[in-house]
Amino acid sequence: MADDDPRVVFLFDDMDLSMFPSLESAEDWMEAVDVDEGEYTAAMTETGRVIRLRTENGLVVLELTGEEDLAKLRGLLREYGELIGQRGIELDPVGFANRSWQLDWENRWPKWPRWLDRRLHPYGPVQA
Secondary structure (H helix, E strand, O other): OOOOOOEEEEEEEEOOEEEEHHHHHHHOOOOOHHHHOOOEEEEEEEOEEEEEEEEEOOOOEEEEEEOOOOOHHHHHHHHHHHHHHHHHHHHHHHHHHHHHHHHHHHHOOOOOOHHHHHHOOOOOOOOO
16 A cells, blocks of 8 residues: 555545545445536545545546645544434544444345355455
8 A cells, every 4th residue: 555545535425424445445336427416525535635536438536636624524524423423433534434344344244154254255344
């Protein structure tokens, strides 16, 4: 991982939040039509670095900018935390992402037999 690679990509959509461990995984998940229609209100890294959203030939392209706005990231995370009843998530964005990914992992369905799960997912849940 390069020094400027994000550990967490936060995508805000009105009062919803999606988190990804890389720009590439976020690009793969996003739909170009949603980007073109301006559905996402903000995209930022865990350090508050702003991510530019655009489409090219029907694909989503995310680009790190030189702009950083940690206050905005914390404000958006604070609002989201209040919405979901988890105050203080803005104080540790990476920890919040890791806990969320761990919870998603533990509650995924269907659950495979343990031996098969270890074979298919030897590294466990995504972590930043």
